[in-house]
Amino acid sequence: MQLQFFPSRRMAFYMARSFLIRSFAVLAMLVIILMTLDLLGQSGKILAPPGNGEPELWRYVGLRVPQIIATFLPFSVLLGTLVTLATMNQYSEIVSMKAAGLSAHQILAPLIAAAMGVAALSFIFNERIVARATAALDAWEDVEFGEIPRDSGVKTNVWVREGNNLVTAGIISGRGHDVVLREVEIFNRVDNRLINILRAPVARYDATQSDWILEDVRQFDVNRGTSNDLGTVHAGSGIRPDQFTLAKVDANGLTFMQLRQAIGDLRDAGRPTASLEASLWHKISRPLSAILMPLLGSIAAFGLARSGHLFVRAVIGMGLGFAYFVADNASLAMGNLGAYPPMLSAWAPFLLFLLLGEAVLIRTEE
DSSP states (O other): OTTOSSOOHHHHHHHHHHHHHHHHHHHHHHHHHHHHHHHHHHHHHHHOSTTOOHHHHHHHHHHHHHHHHHHHHHHHHHHHHHHHHHHHHHTTHHHHHHHTTOOHHHHHHHHHHHHHHHHHHHHHHIIIIIHHHHHHHHHHHHTTTOOOOOOTTOEEEEEEEETTEEEEEEEEEOOGGGOEEEEEEEEEEETTEEEEEEEEEEEEEETTTTEEEEEEEEEEETTTTEEEEEEEEEEOTTOOTHHHHTTOOOGGGSOHHHHHHHHHHHHHTTOOOHHHHHHHHHHHHHHHHHHHHHHHGGGGTSSOGGGTOHHHHHHHHHHHHHHHHHHHHHHHHHHHHTSSOHHHHHHHHHHHHHHHHHHHHHHHHO
């Protein structure tokens, strides 16, 4: 039996199935409770714009639920591990496995294999659904749950400086020379004193003249307090399209490949990218944290249930799991501040707690 990494096929399927059922049951409970509380707090803001009603509430739920799932899936795997192993220990199933010659690593092998599947599913879910939902929800919140265009890659509320003048765009869509600005305002200043304001509903980049074409421009003269229509105007000759598209790069709203491309664009433009690189690698290390949970929670599996220490062991396993999440968030924050190198901030907590979990398991059970 010691030469086999997994126990028998029947036992492996039984343990993996019990682990997955409990993990996803915990996840469903967390999603329902947290989504209900979040909707109660946000429903007033969602219904405030004229015309918003029940469809907008369901739209918010559809965009928010993927974020909650992505955030609390590792927690649910940890709790599912603790419930599964504590239950098997209570009914002496772990004792029976060890009496049959299985080592602690062999007992945990089906759970770790199932956690690998959860990690792969989590990564695909984050790439295909969570990133898109996060970008759409952020854009919707920036316009206070009003109407936003359905374009892909939408950014909102970006400010750019052109010499002494300030330019703001409420909504930015597209990429490269195909960037389209909406709700544009140009604040023309002389000696830091505001002279006039140009407002245009739409602006497009003119690559031939390297400036922007503003349509239906309305000018407000600050000194006179008057407004007049100017029609189509060329302005912003010193502003590049990437100054709008790269002004706000939200790592959570981009997939791995999109974020990697944005980092390349920022690097070519001479902009700092260390914080985004940390977030890039964290998109891989975060889903892989599910693999650690059976190892960190394994302390609840061993030791006699009759000894009265089962609850203490479960608390210790939960403490190890939550300590990992604290260390992971702290390390990512340090990476975003530039205090840690990107690779270190993303992978150090994972490797540290992998070694810690192995050390605890070998020291206590092997």
